[in-house]
Amino acid sequence: MHMPIIHNQVILLSCDHTLAIARMISELGIAIYLTMTNFWLWWWEVDSKQDEFARTFLTLLVPTLLLLWYQWTFPNSKKGKSANQLPPGPYGFPVLGYLPFLGSNLHEKFTEMGHRYGPIFSLRLGTKLHVVVNSMELAKVVARDQDKTLANRSPPLTAVISSYGVNNISWSNNNAHWRNMRKLLVSQLMSTANINTTQSQSLRTHEVRKMVADVYAKLGQQIDINEIGFNAAFDVLTRMLWSGSKPGEGNFTSYLVERFLEVEFKIIELQGARNISDFLPMLSWLDLQGRQREMKQQMVYVNQILDELIQGRIKANSCKVDGEGEEDQKDFLQILLELKEQKGAPTSYNFDQIKALLMNIVTAATVTISIMVEWAMAEILHNAAVKKKIVEELTEVVGTNNIVEESHLTKLSYLDAAIKETLRLHPPLPLLVHRCPDEACIVGGYTIPKGTVVYLNVWAIHRDPQNWSNPLEFKPERFLNGKWDYSGNNFKYLPFGSGRRMCPGVNLGEKMLMYTVASLLHSFEWSFPEGEELELSDEYGFLTKKRKPLMVIPSQKLSDASMYM
Numbered sequence: 264m265h266m267p268i269i270h271n272q273v274i275l276l277s278c279d280h281t282l283a284i285a286r287m288i289s290e291l292g293i294a295i296y297l298t299m300t301n302f303w304l305w306w307w308e309v310d311s312k313q314d315e316f317a318r319t320f321l322t323l324l325v326p327t328l329l330l331l332w333y334q335w336t337f338p339n340s341k342k343g344k345s346a347n348q349l350p351p352g353p354y355g356f357p358v359l360g361y362l363p364f365l366g367s368n369l370h371e372k373f374t375e376m377g378h379r380y381g382p383i384f385s386l387r388l389g390t391k392l393h394v395v396v397n398s399m400e401l402a403k404v405v406a407r408d409q410d411k412t413l414a415n416r417s418p419p420l421t422a423v424i425s426s427y428g429v430n431n432i433s434w435s436n437n438n439a440h441w442r443n444m445r446k447l448l449v450s451q452l453m454s455t456a457n458i459n460t461t462q463s464q465s466l467r468t469h470e471v472r473k474m475v476a477d478v479y480a481k482l483g484q485q486i487d488i489n490e491i492g493f494n495a496a497f498d499v500l501t502r503m504l505w506s507g508s509k510p511g512e513g514n515f516t517s518y519l520v521e522r523f524l525e526v527e528f529k530i531i532e533l534q535g536a537r538n539i540s541d542f543l544p545m546l547s548w549l550d551l552q553g554r555q556r557e558m559k560q561q562m563v564y565v566n567q568i569l570d571e572l573i574q575g576r577i578k579a580n581s582c583k584v585d586g587e588g589e590e591d592q593k594d595f596l597q598i599l600l601e602l603k604e605q606k607g608a609p610t611s612y613n614f615d616q617i618k619a620l621l622m623n624i625v626t627a628a629t630v631t632i633s634i635m636v637e638w639a640m641a642e643i644l645h646n647a648a649v650k651k652k653i654v655e656e657l658t659e660v661v662g663t664n665n666i667v668e669e670s671h672l673t674k675l676s677y678l679d680a681a682i683k684e685t686l687r688l689h690p691p692l693p694l695l696v697h698r699c700p701d702e703a704c705i706v707g708g709y710t711i712p713k714g715t716v717v718y719l720n721v722w723a724i725h726r727d728p729q730n731w732s733n734p735l736e737f738k739p740e741r742f743l744n745g746k747w748d749y750s751g752n753n754f755k756y757l758p759f760g761s762g763r764r765m766c767p768g769v770n771l772g773e774k775m776l777m778y779t780v781a782s783l784l785h786s787f788e789w790s791f792p793e794g795e796e797l798e799l800s801d802e803y804g805f806l807t808k809k810r811k812p813l814m815v816i817p818s819q820k821l822s823d824a825s826m827y828m
């Protein structure tokens with residue numbers, strides 16, 4: 264009997280209590296509302312219409328920015344995959360995204376982030392979405408399964424300027440013009456057959472011997488290995504492209520090399536430098552860091568040189584009598600000019616396109632070759648046991664009373680392995696050239712929207728312990744089994760990239776690297792300047808070169824001085 268009463272009392276008490284709490288909450292709510300509106304009253308105490316407009320604008324802007332920030336960052340961090348889900352990734356600031364946290368060595372930063380977010384992750388840089396792929400399994404998806412969809416580029420604004428408005432191979436989208444340029448380059452200049460013609464071989468022999476003679480002239484002095492490698496590659500390339508200097512043109516080429524070295528590195532540096540305009544396109548017209556302006560200045564010089572070159576050739580052609588020089592192998596400039604004259608030909612190039620193409624080939628070839636000659640020499644000189652084996656192999660194959668010939672190169676298997684190992688540890692383009700899908704696609708179960716900037720982090724893949732045992736060790740032996748090549752078919756090893764955008768200059772790049780390094784090691788002993796210690800740190804800037812130039816002192820090794828002439 265008591266229980267229901269007690270129960271009712273409890274219920275009655277409870278009703279009173281609930282009402283009291285509700286009253287308290289509503290009083291508290293009103294108090295908070297009044298305090299807030301009182302607090303905000305100062306915000307709306309305006310002196311003029313202008314002030315009122317400014318405050319209204321700010322009041323709307325702040326929540327809008329917060330909303331945008333929420334939309335940008337939250338889709339990246341959802342747990343579990345769903346349709347249209349972006350790869351996971353870090354939060355960022357409104358507007359700037361993750362830009363302020365990137366640091367300078369992008370390849371290292373992306374590798375470290377891969378450990379946190381997995382083999383594929385996304386990040387907002389400014390208003391653009393970027394995706395980084397860090398594993399060989401997903402590299403296969405990007406460069407093989409989805410190769411066609413992901414074959415566009417997203418050039419930085421500085422590259423748009425240096426490529427004469429995206430008119431070169433490296434930065435063009437996957438379109439008919441790009442296909443024609445690539446086809447022409449490979450069929451006329453870079454195919455195995457072209458690289459192995461007697462003329463092409465003797466051209467390289469001439470330039471590599473000239474390099475040896477130049478080093479010989481500096482015995483006992485410090486020399487910059489990158490510069491030596493650059494000059495040799497530059498001479499080979501300019502002779503293939505426009506036959507180097509011509510009689511009557513004075514020392515046009517040496518003048519060109521001197522200035523070109525400076526300008527070319529500046530151009531590469533500007534292409535690799537972070538430019539706010541690329542991440543916040545609505546601000547690009549301001550050119551806040553002056554990068555576009557600087558690139559335009561560099562291009563004034565490049566343009567002047569290339570114009571001089573092309574007009575000189577047109578003039579020389581017009582003075583030729585019929586049939587003169589027809590039996591000579593044409594250089595690339597001549598082929599391009601003849602195509603230009605063929606009205607209505609399927610492939611024809613205007614002057615800007617010709618200049619863009621020439622500039623692209625010279626830059627793509629010389630910088631990569633010189634960076635790799637420097638890394639290979641640095642690693643070999645740093646590893647005494649490796650150096651000993653290479654020198655023994657050179658002595659056996661070439662002999663001590665002989666100089667290196669191209670015909671020796673195929674027999675230098677340990678040197679070949681050492682160069683492959685150098686390209687594994689120090690790929691000159693650690694993130695390749697970024698790709699861009701022409702429509703949304705799926706990689707690793709995640710959606711990559713159209714227009715995303717996609718990096719393939721070969722630096723991470725080349726150092727992944729799942730792919731390589733003791734990956735940080737310099738061990739050429741891992742390449743001695745004959746299983747490895749530069750074809751880009753084994754996705755553990757991609758120093759020249761893979762798929763339709765892979766490097767078209769592999770044949771020449773490989774030959775020049777082997778020939779240059781073999782000649783430098785066979786003809787000279789190398790020592791370091793007193794007190795100098797070799798270090799192997801790198802510096803990212805699109806192309807990754809040695810942070811500190813390799814400065815070394817050559818001494819004579821071959822007994823007969825005539826072998827240096």
Ligand code: HEM
Pocket residue numbers: 432433434445453623624627628629631632635691692695696697758759760761763764765766767768769771772773776
């Ligand atoms: C050691 C020497 C070289 C290395 C390591 C190298 C490496 C590379 C890499 C990694 C790429 C990007 C591939 C990608 O995005 O998937 C590339 C692109 C390219 N390379 Fe090389 N390269 C070398 C030499 C050369 C030479 C000698 C030429 C001369 C023709 C050349 C011309 C190009 C061009 C035109 C592209 C752009 C291809 C495209 O976008 O379609 N490279 N190179």
